Amino acid sequence: MxxxxxxxxxxxxxxxxxxxxxxxxxxxxxxxxxxxxxxxxxxxxxxxxxxxxxxxxxxxxxxxxxxxxxxxxxxxxxxxxxxxxxxxxxxxLELSHYEEVEAVLHEMSGKQLAVFSNGSHDMLDSLIEQSGLGSLFDHIISVDDIKQYKPTPAAYMHALNTLGLKREEVLFMSSNGWDITGAKSFGFRTAWINRSGLPVEELNLDPDSIYDDLNGLLEWK
Known part of the structure; x- marks a missing residue:
């Protein structure tokens, strides 16, 4: 898989x-x-x-x-x-990234990597640039391009169109349960980065995988 x-x-x-x-x-x-x-x-x-x-x-x-x-x-x-x-x-615009992020991104560089955010480019681009992670991503995708916030299907479709892939070829990660349910409903594979130890949302749209942090993604390598 x-x-x-x-x-x-x-x-x-x-x-x-x-x-x-x-x-x-x-x-x-x-x-x-x-x-x-x-x-x-x-x-x-x-x-x-x-x-x-x-x-x-x-x-x-x-x-x-x-x-x-x-x-x-x-x-x-x-x-x-x-x-x-x-x-x-x-x-x-100067938020710190979690400590495991950079190493995991390097490990997963054999796949297409993208960020997909409700953040508008005036926030998103500056944040990614100052973090030093920008060169690790193939795409920086913002819902501002189509002015439809996640978790609307139109937002996830914009990401899919940017990637040029099939839905089942995409693994989407978020720490937000609502975002995971939206992506799962759309047809993406999902991995919930459950940093806060919260219960799964009661929406019958359970994530495919649940991890405490991004290190769990290494099994998808």
């Missing part, structure tokens, strides 16, 4: 990069509130992308992320300034 997989497609936020790495900058700007800011920010970032998709009111993920940050600060009753928002948005 592993030989039938021709491409490994990675979600970005939470899968390759730690979205909660922004806690350090948040704590610097709002002492003792970094963890809360990071948690609410991420929660609202996802909610706003889903709501905008459902409402037919697409905006790039960079705007979704900025709006979610502003909401998080207001919810936590913290002082909102454009300077602090700009500084935290800049921190989102």
């Amino acid at each position: 592993t030989q039938s997989i021709k491409a490994l497609v990675f979600d970005v936020y939470g899968t390759l990069f730690d979205v909660h790495a922004v806690k350090a900058k948040a704590d610097e700007l709002y002492p003792e509130h970094g963890a809360d800011i990071s948690q609410v920010w991420r929660q609202k970032q996802l909610e706003y992308s889903f709501l905008r998709q459902l409402n037919g009111q697409y905006v790039p993920f960079s705007q979704v992320t900025r709006d979610a940050l502003r909401y998080a600060l207001l919810q936590l009753k913290l002082h909102v300034t454009e300077e602090n928002i700009a500084a935290l948005m800049e921190a989102y």
Whole structure:
């Protein structure tokens, strides 16, 4: 079965990069509130992308992320300034990747490698470039190209069209259960990178494989 997989497609936020790495900058700007800011920010970032998709009111993920940050600060009753928002948005372009990522990507270089993200290119390209991982990927795919957020079928179809493969030839990885269910429903093989030890979503769309981190992918080599 592993030989039938021709491409490994990675979600970005939470899968390759730690979205909660922004806690350090948040704590610097709002002492003792970094963890809360990071948690609410991420929660609202996802909610706003889903709501905008459902409402037919697409905006790039960079705007979704900025709006979610502003909401998080207001919810936590913290002082909102454009300077602090700009500084935290800049921190989102400099997220750290998980420690095993680079080695695993090198090991899997015999297959087509791609990232596929809800992130818009103004966020995604900068993040990948600063990480030093850019040369390891054949494609950097953003839903912003078609303005349809995951987990819509149209988003996964865009990735498939970019790869030029059959659905069953793609192994899709994400740390987000909702993203795995979307990809599984579309017809991709899926590997859930379950970094948080969460239960499988109750949607009858179980992942093909579940790993604690990306090292588990080495069995697909």
